[in-house]
Amino acid sequence: MGEIGILTVSECTDGALDAISAELLGAARKLADELGQKVATVIIGSGVGDAGKDAVAYGADEVYVADDAKYANYQPEAYAAVVQQAAKDLSPAIILAGQTSIGRDLAPRVAFKLQTGLSTDCISLKLDAGRMIMSRAVYGGNAMADYVSESDPQMATVRVKSQEALAKDDSRSGDVKTIAADADIKTAFIEKVTEEVTGIKLEDADVVVCGGRGIGSEEGFEPLNELAKMLHGAVGATRPPCDNGWIASTQQIGLTGKIVSPTLYFGIALSGASQHIAGCSGAKNIVAINKDDEANIFNVAHYGVVGDYKKILPALIAKVKELG
Template sequence: MSILAYTSDRDGQFSKLNFELLSYGRALADQLNTELIALSLGEVDENQLQQLAKYGADKILNGQDKRFETLDNHAFSKAIAQAAEKTEAQIILMSNDFTGKALAPATAAQLKGGLVTGVVGLPESTEPFVVKKKVFTGKAVARIQINAEKKIFTLESNSYEINQSEKEAKIEAFTPQVEDTDFTTKVVDVNKQTDKILLTDADIVVSGGRGMKGPEHWQPLEDLAEILGAATACSRPVSDEKWRPEEEHVGQTGKIIAPNLYFALGISGAIQHVAGISGSKTIVAVNNDPEAPIFEVADYGIVGDLKEVLPNLIEAAKAVK
């Protein structure tokens, strides 16, 4: 028996989501007295692969195949299932990001395994096998018992502390049996934003709502984001009004994010918006309505006019920097 953690890269680089996943996998492997194996699909430099060992991997499977540059659910889940069979893995771990949410169900179907998405901690028990996940946009916790022999989890962002060591691991070549016909997704054009921090990867996000009173008042928000090295975001009404681009919309119907620090400026806190940010480690809310729902989920709240509060936040951020 072993634990297999699928680590997805972006342009050959691993993000903190992977390091959190491996830290969780390391603790789980210690709990079950087994080994943790990291799986990487695609062309990744050896130095990057060894980063996976520093966060807990005992061994690293590397599928150096250029075809894996583009995510394809069928091909990737087939390869992950083959890696699980090869390593006799009973538990397969993925991050609860867009990639994990796409691949975990397909992998579970391939392996005929039990699937739990958005796990938030180590198993409460292993006989029977019970894990916890948040439900109702984080307002409650469900305990899920998995009876299947093979168990597939996705780990909720910011639900486990990242731990690092100086260990190294053996990198083993892995050649999954996939055909060109398994890759049905074709990318015909790629347009990347090079001047902005990617919203889904950002550690800090500064987000605005209708309380910003219009697109002409957005510059101070962008100034705060620039000082903090943060990504910018917005609520759905803002993107619907075309104050901000659609790709900045966070919430249940937009991007689901989990930064370490989230600023909600002039956002009321509708349940759809909260569903998209509930994984944030710390939420700071500013609103002139003391009864705004956002204060129910905020770790820190400021009741006040943004015209007065935002300049003070900018000056405080400058002082810290």
């Protein structure tokens, strides 16, 4: 096995690797195996030392850990300096970060420092003649576009849940080393505001039940909540229900809301505007319920029911109950 081909940027919560970190390593492993090269990852945080061996178990050959109290909270300049240092030390051909709150801020900074390009929110990565083809949704999820970087290293941020993590294999071997970098810090961390979530987080849910303007009221969301609870999922919404105060704005899905990639997505009484589809086009199965058979959501849905959700949803809930 040769040089480091791919560097991923891992993220941790409470000292443990986030799911996106394992997904990035899974994607990197596939590309690196094809290139005959190694995978390295950088882990930045405070009390993240134990995450190193997990990164190896998920596919990393080398892990570079920057573990310091100053990294306890995301600090753009400090984090970017560590990734830049790792890129300088390792000269990877490819750098992957997550399309997460941190990755979205960090990756462009690193790309600028390395004077290279960046493709954001990629959902598929493959190789062609040794270069990485990065695919991402465009036109609000109505089409896919492939990008190739003309500069090096080739950089991408990758959508959460778009890549398969490898099964954790604690018998894998790899090196865990430390890394340090000085940074010219110009911003100060003031406060971390943690969103209160009851139940499953929208971004993590495997089933998302999403309601649109046609739901009509806060009470209208009750059957959606019931269905989501039965399927161990989360409830989301298009922008109008959030603007109308029927549901918290944290539940908005779309261009200016959250991006979800569940296995099963219900789009109920929503038209399927491109700004909404931008947030759910990564769903593996889309079920649409709409009384207008010409609604755009039917163009992206895998299954569709034409009719009034007030009649269809109780029948669906009864069937799910019957099936246990």
